[in-house]
Amino acid sequence: MGYMLEIKNLHASVDGKAILKGIDLTIGPGEVHAIMGPNGSGKSTLAYVLTGREGYEVTEGQVLYQGRDLLAMSPEERAGEGVFLAFQYPVEIPGVPNTTFLKEALNAQRKHRGETPLDAMEFIKLIRRTIKDLGISDELLKRPVNVGFSGGEKKRNEILQMAILKPTLAVLDETDSGLDIDALKTVADGVNALRTPERSILVITHYQRLLDYIVPDRVHVLAQGRIARSGGKELALELERTGYAAFADAAA
Amino acid sequence: MPDSAPVQSFVEQFDALRGELPGAALPWLCDLRAAGIERFASLGLPAPGVEAWKYTRLRPLETTDFLPATAHTVNIDHLPTLLPQGGIDHRVIFVNGRLMQCLAMPGERPEGVELGGLADALRRDPEAVGEHLGRIGAPDGQALLALNTAMMRDGLMLRVKRGVSVALPIEVVYVGAAGPQPLAFHPRNLIVLEPGSRATVVEHHIGLGAGAYFANSGxxxxxxxxxxxxxxxxxDEGAEAVHVATQHVHLEANALYDAFTLTTGARLSRHEVSVRLTGPGAECHLNGAYMVRGKQHCDTTTTIEHMAPRTSCREIFKGVIDEQARAVFQGRIVIHRGAQQSNGHQLSKALLLSNRAEIDTKPELEIYADDVKCSHGATVGDLDRDALFYLRARGIPEAAARAILIEAFLADTINEVAAEGLCPALMASIGHWVSSATRRAAS
Incomplete structure (x- = not known):
């Protein structure tokens, strides 16, 4: 006991095609792990399996979250239990104001945990404080969710949601892709602010750059649907020099 | 050949009633009625063989004998109102097609506004009614409007004199009170806005009782x-109601017709509007939203004719169709020769919530002028799965996530409504439908 997340021999397929082929990974409370790997190695599939997206079929293995069967829960239950995914491609929802969305989400999670919902005033106070801390313009709040947002704004909006929802396990799926250095720092600050001994973070990335700002405890290389190598933060730097070619070959 | 039995039944009803219908002593009106019943008898009930009725079959009219509704009163204290002021506006109430009450705010009623029932107006000033009644539009092929013309008894009569602006909305409540027998009534409304005048009319159609009735308005x-x-x-007619509304709108130069229709009621409904933009600069907004489920059938058929230069129209209809319900959208925009520099925009979007739900959508543009801007689009789809997952991944339960997406889909049609005071009531009506739809889905 005591693990935040235990992934045991996880196999998953999409449209009948095997993508994850036996992943073993254990994350303890308070730890930050990074998963790196070439395109097509299964990084996003892992993120979606952990959050319960339709069409991602687990064919073998087990995932325990705080000792409980994560895969048996619906996406909304997982979220209510504290699992959060920062999407690689945040979805646009026309007609739904960002603030309304955040309030619905927060209060749905509070309800799930048996807490009273925040009223409008309490929520506005929380959100004002949070956007100030993150340096996000309040103009983003009024617009429909992600509609007309730039790539950087979408990623900041994911971090805003994370900061409001305060997950116990945050999975960041290539949150750094397409970001300039300022946006990257905002994202990193948001993640680092969440680092406590009770929370765990799984950072999925293609590049080492983000890991300069979010320093991981462990780094894993995902190749061909398996963890090909694990190490400390120095492994990320090594990958930056050597690239992924060696792993693609080794796993093939 | 259309089945003649129901047609015969309506013709017999007319023959039995013709002597006691309002204006029976007015030769012009008797002629108008006689021409109406003749046209109805020769056209018969609309059948799928008629292009305009290809997707809507009036089965309840073919199989049910609807008797003429007699005078009926209901307790109006409990009738809902849509307006935020709650009863301090002008309010006209019809029950089964007959005027029951006309409340106009004395202090607010400006000079130059005639508001009341058509039957009263025919008694008081038949010439003024005869100037317009049966003269607006070209209803030659419309059998049910012809039936309405023959059988009409009462309806809204609104006339606003030149330059007069009616500040408060006029709420017109049409109550369909079902009886032990299926009933038919044929409300006839006449709205005349003289040059430079302005008014807002809110029609609210509701049903009382569970039985069938046929509301055939013109x-x-x-x-x-x-x-x-x-x-x-x-x-929001009763669950077994047949609601057919045939409407003709005639606009002169620089006039504006701004319309929005929200449909949730009736077993079978047809909302048919023909708009003629006859003067330069005339403008029309024809928008609406519909939400149907069960075995409801909802037909929206519109024709907008641009007959003069610099006329414009904007038409947006959005619908949500659940269970085995069926919707029809037929939107025709005609830009006549000479209607240069006109522009038209039409959009029809439907959301199918079940794999047994159906929509037939038929946009038609006919353009006979060369210097015009015209666009149209039609989409049919399911709820966006990516958006649904995104909401659920943030902890919002599936039913609530679906409700959020359905409301968001319809909300932007409400934003087209110029009378802001009405928007909360319309949104509430949408919210109510959506929450009961998602409850049904969950159970």
Whole structure:
């Protein structure tokens, strides 16, 4: 006991095609792990399996979250239990104001945990404080969710949601892709602010750059649907020099 | 050949009633009625063989004997109102097609506004009614409007004199009170806005009782030069009702017709509107939203004719169709020769919530002028799965996530409504439908 997340021999397929082929990974409370790997190695599939997206079929293995069967829960239950995914491609929802969305989400999670919902005033106070801390313009709040947002704004909006929802396990799926250095720092600050001994973070990335700002405890290389190598933060730097070619070959 | 039995039944009803219908002593009106019943008898009930009725079959009319509704009163204290002021506006109530009450706010009623029932107006000033009744539009092929013309008894009579602006909305409640027998009534409305005048009319159709009734209304609207009519309709008829509304709107130069229709009621409904933009600069907004489920059938058929230069129209209809319900959208925009520099925009979007739900959508543009801007689009889809997952991944339960997406889909049609005071009631009506739909889905 005591693990935040235990992934045991996880196999998953999409449209009948095997993508994850036996992943073993254990994350303890308070730890930050990074998963790196070439395109097509299964990084996003892992993120979606952990959050319960339709069409991602687990064919073998087990995932325990705080000792409980994560895969048996619906996406909304997982979220209510504290699992959060920062999407690689945040979805646009026309007609739904960002603030309304955040309030619905927060209060749905509070309800799930048996807490009273925040009223409008309490929520506005929380959100004002949070956007100030993150340096996000309040103009983003009024617009429909992600509609007309730039790539950087979408990623900041994911971090805003994370900061409001305060997950116990945050999975960041290539949150750094397409970001300039300022946006990257905002994202990193948001993640680092969440680092406590009770929370765990799984950072999925293609590049080492983000890991300069979010320093991981462990780094894993995902190749061909398996963890090909694990190490400390120095492994990320090594990958930056050597690239992924060696792993693609080794796993093939 | 259309089945003649129901047609025969209506013709017999007319023959039995013709002597006691309002205006029986007015030769012009008797002629109008006689021409109506003759046209109805020769056209018969609309059948799928008629192009305009290809997707809507009036089965309840073929199989049910609807008797003429007699005078009926209901307790109006409990009738809902859609307006935020709650009863301090002008309010006209019809029960089974007959005027029951006309409340106009004395202090607010400006000079130059005639508001009341058509039957009263025919008694008081038949010439003024005869100037317009049966003269707006070209209803030659419309059998049910012809039936309405023959059988009409009463309906809204609104006339706003030149330059007069009616500040408060006029709420018109049409109550369908079902009886032990299926009933038919044929309300006839006449709205005349003289040049430079302005009014807002909110039609609210509701049903009382569980039985079947046939509300077959006809509406004629004339909007004079520079006049402005905002016309909102909420159709929430009883579950077994057949609601057919045939409407003709005539606009003169620089006039505005701004209409929105929200449809949730009736077993079978047809909302058929023909708009003629006859003067330069005339403008029309014809928008609506519909939400149907069960075995409901909802037909929206519109024709907008641009007959003068620099006329414009904007038409957006959005619908949500659940269970085995079926919707029809037929939208025709005609830009006549000479209607240069006109522009038209039409959009029909439907959301199918079940794999047994159906929509037939038929946009038609006919353009005979070369210097015009015209666009149309039609989409049919399911709820966006990516958006649904995104909401659920943030902890919002599936039913609530679906409700959020359905409401968001319809909300932007409400934003087209110019009378802001009405928007909360319309949104509430949508919210109510959506939450009961998602409850049904969950159970």
């Amino acid at each position: 509406t004629e609207i004339r909007i004079g030069e520079g006049a402005e009519l905002h016309h909102y309709k909420i159709q």
